[in-house]
Amino acid sequence: MTQEQITEKLQTIIAPYVEDKSALEGINGETNLLNDLDINSANLVDIIIDVEDAFDIEIDDDSAEKMLTVKDAVEVVMAKTA
C-alpha cells in the first residue's frame, strides 16, 4: 500500500471522530489529531483499534503514543505493514 493510499484510508477512519467536519478540509501531514481536529483524547484509543482492524496490524502502546499528527500515524502504519 502506498503512502497516499494509507493516508486516504486513515482520513476515512478519523473522520467520524471529528465533530466539526470543516476541520477535515485542510487536513495534511502536519495536522494534529487532538489540537487541530479537536478529537476527544479518550477517543484516540478507539481510533487505534479501528486502525488495527483496517490494516490488520497491532499497534503497541509506545507506537500509539507517537501518533500525534496524521504524518506520525502514516509512519506507524507504514512501519507495521512493511
Next chain:
Amino acid sequence: MGVVAPNAVGLADFEAALKEGKSGIQFIEELKNLKFSCQVGGIPPVTLEQKQQYFSELELKRLKANGVLYGCIAGMDAWKDAGLPFSDRKTDEADWDSGCIMGAGLASARAIRYAMYMIDELNTRRLGSTITQQTMSSGVSAYLGGMLGLGNQVTTNASACSTGTEAIIMGAERIRLGKAKRMLCGACDSTGAYVWAGFDAMRVMNRRSNDAPEKASRPMSETASGFVPGGGAGALLLEDLESALERNAPIYAEVLGGFTNSGGQRKSGTMTAPNTSGIERCIIGALHDAGIEASEVDAISGHLTSTMFDPGEVASWSKALQRRGSDFPYINALKSMIGHCLSAAGAIEAVAAVLQLKGNFLHPSLNCGDLHPEIAEIIDSQKIPQTFQKAELNIFAKSSFGFGDVNSCVIFRKY
C-alpha cells in the same frame, strides 16, 4: 415526559397503546435457545432510525448498553417535551439549575458481558474507550448529563424495582429544598437473557405461558404464576411551579408528594418479599407528605407484578387507605401489558399514571378476568378496569416495591 416501553416507544404511541390495551409481550427465541423456563418477555421496539436520532453513528457503534440507550431516549424526549432547549457542548454554559436522577438496575448487561469476554481472551487493550462509562452504575445519568448540559446534581439511584418511583420522589424533594429548579427523573433497565437469568433461576418468572405470550402477565389474576420480564425507560421532567409558569411550560400534572422506606426485612419482609407493615407505612407516609386524605385517592397504579403477592399488595392498600369494596379507588396494572420492567417499572408506570390523569381515562388491566378470590373479597371488581374507561381523575397514587424490602409511593394530582 419520555418513554421507551415494550409496547411503544415515544409518548404519543405509548398513550395510544395504553388506550387500546396493547401488549408488548412476545416469545423470545434467545430465551428458548438459552434454556430459560420463561421464554416470553417485553423488549422495547426501538428502530435503528430512532437510535440514529439520538446518537451519532460513532456512539452507536460502541454503545452496547441497551439500558443506557433506552434511558437516554426517554430522557431526551422528556426534555424536549418540556420545551427545554438543547445547548451547544462547546459554546454554551452548563444549565446550573437543572439536574437529573436517572435510576438504573442493570443498564448494561450486554456491555459487561462483552467486556468480560474481551478481558478473558486477553484483549483488554482493545476494549475501547467507552466500556467504563457504559458499565458504571451512573452510566445513564452521565450520558444524559452531557447530552443536555445539566449543571445541577447528576446521579443515578438504585433500589431494585422501586428505583423509578424513588427517583421521582428524590427529584421532587431536591426541588422542594430549593437546590434545583428542575430535575429530570426516571429510570432505565436493559433487556435480555443476561438481566433476567437470575429471576428465571429463582423460578419467579412465568414459565407456563410460553405459547401464549400476551396472556403471560396476569396481575391480580387467580392464575398469575410469576412475572414476565421487561425493560425500557421512563422519564419525567419535574420543575418548580414558578419556573414552569415563568417559561410557559406545558404542565401534565403536579407531584404532590411521596415517601420511601424499607420493611427492614423483618416479619413478613425478606430480601425478596415485602414486610406488609412497611408497604402500609409507605403509602400512609406518601399521603401525609402530599397533604391529602386517603379518601381523595381516585386511582392506584399498583406494583402488581403477576405473582402470588398481588393479593397481599391489594390488602395493604385497603388497610392503608381504610377503603374497601366499591369505596376502593380504581386500580390497574400496566405490567399486564409490558411485563415487569424491573428498575424502569416505576418510571414507565408513573408516565402512564400521569397520562391517564391528564387524559381522564383508565387503561385496561389485562388478563385478570379470573380475578383472584382474595382480591375479590377486598375490592369490588368494577374497580379494576378490564377495558378502556373514561374517568374523571384528580389524584393518582403510584407505588413500587423492590428486592431489599424497599418501597416507594408517589402521589400525582391533576394540574
